[in-house]
Amino acid sequence: MTTQAQETLQALGARLRGFRKDAGYTSGRAFAHATAWHESKVSRIEHGKQRPSEDDIRTWCQITGQSDQIGDLIAIVRHVDELWLEWRRQLHTGAEKRQHQAIPVYARTKLFRIWHPTVIWGTLQTTEYAVKVFEQVVNYYEIPDDSEAAVAKRLERQHYLYQGDRIFNVLLGEQALYTNFGGPDVMKGQLDRLLAVMRLPRLSLGIVPRSAPAPIWPGNSFSLFDDKLALVETYSAELSVSQPREIELYAKAFSLLQQAAVYGTAVRDLVLTAIQHFDRMPPQ
Incomplete structure (x- = not known):
């Protein structure tokens, strides 16, 4: 993955972490319980180590009351995809x-x-x-x-x-x-x-x-x-x-x-x- 893609994912993760905290989920564990995800998935996304899927973005924004941000964040995820194009997909x-x-x-x-x-x-x-x-x-x-x-x-x-x-x-x-x-x-x-x-x-x-x-x-x-x-x-x-x-x-x-x-x-x-x-x- 490029440095640009990594930085984009890290910035996205920080934004999602802010959404979580603003919604009152003070820990990744509490948010994982609310989403029925594994706690490690929440941590990886927030630290830019895992690219969230578009469904992950929708779930995250809906639970944190940020549904109006879904389109913007999905566009960011798709931009990350463009930086690393698998041959099989191309x-x-x-x-x-x-x-x-x-x-x-x-x-x-x-x-x-x-x-x-x-x-x-x-x-x-x-x-x-x-x-x-x-x-x-x-x-x-x-x-x-x-x-x-x-x-x-x-x-x-x-x-x-x-x-x-x-x-x-x-x-x-x-x-x-x-x-x-x-x-x-x-x-x-x-x-x-x-x-x-x-x-x-x-x-x-x-x-x-x-x-x-x-x-x-x-x-x-x-x-x-x-x-x-x-x-x-x-x-x-x-x-x-x-x-x-x-x-x-x-x-x-x-x-x-x-x-x-x-x-x-x-x-x-x-x-x-x-x-x-x-x-x-x-x-x-």
Whole structure:
């Protein structure tokens, strides 16, 4: 959970604690008895350690005579939900919708800072590579298979590489050149694509070599959109960060990773070495 989400839950808990005390329930135990909840649940909610459900909010406000606050507090709970979006919930109808949601973010962003330690960034993917990625997404999350539509939406973002005055600073870990999606032919096509796009005037492509001294641990992949939003991907959820001081931490991490990266001819050499690696592999 983000610091922003934690602070929001703590503030919500303090507000609910005030409601309890104003209603004459001087202890959490007395309030738990009135709600038929366990005393520990009351304590966790009041200290911001548990996100109350919308029904919890309704019960709390009704018992404390604060029914007029229900709508406001439910809006706060829903905002906390938006800060930590489970993939299963985002992808329950398939992967295309999530890919479509990214397009407005790309349209209004001027500076992109992208870090992917093990996978080629989506906007630089070939069709064949993206197909293999989404096949894994469908199988892993057990969602409806709309891979073809999801791939089309992902590739639609590529036109932003060629339009406007956007700047793309992309960092990949060297492992991203070797993580095998689809076998040698797919990988060689994807690596050829990297060689082509690295010549784009507004794209800076850096590779962090596997043996480079690490100024910071690699961590999860993340994408920074201007100084307004950071998206961080985990296996279970996508973390949305908009708190300025948290965004500053991701910007600092990106700068440190840049110190370990190589550019230009050195990137080309690493990509060509990876192509040679897949040349030696038997077809799949």
